[in-house]
Amino acid sequence: MKAKEYNEKLSGMTLEELQAEEDALKNQLFKLRFRQATTYMDNPLQIRLLKRDIARVKTAISIKSKA
DSSP, X not given: OOHHHXXXXXXXXXXXXXXHHHHHHHHXXXXXXXXXXXXXXXXXHHHHHHHHHHHHHHHHHHHHHHO
């Protein structure tokens, strides 16, 4: 999913949904890091993209909590 589409999706979510999304992404990042440490990864750039998605979610949470 492209960044602009993902940001639009996040803006339509509630604060609770955003926190659940953040937890799911962090869990996925943990699994990818574990897989990278133990076996070969097909696409190591997934970790970088996942970190960026987590940052986008945190920014959306910050915006929603201030409003």
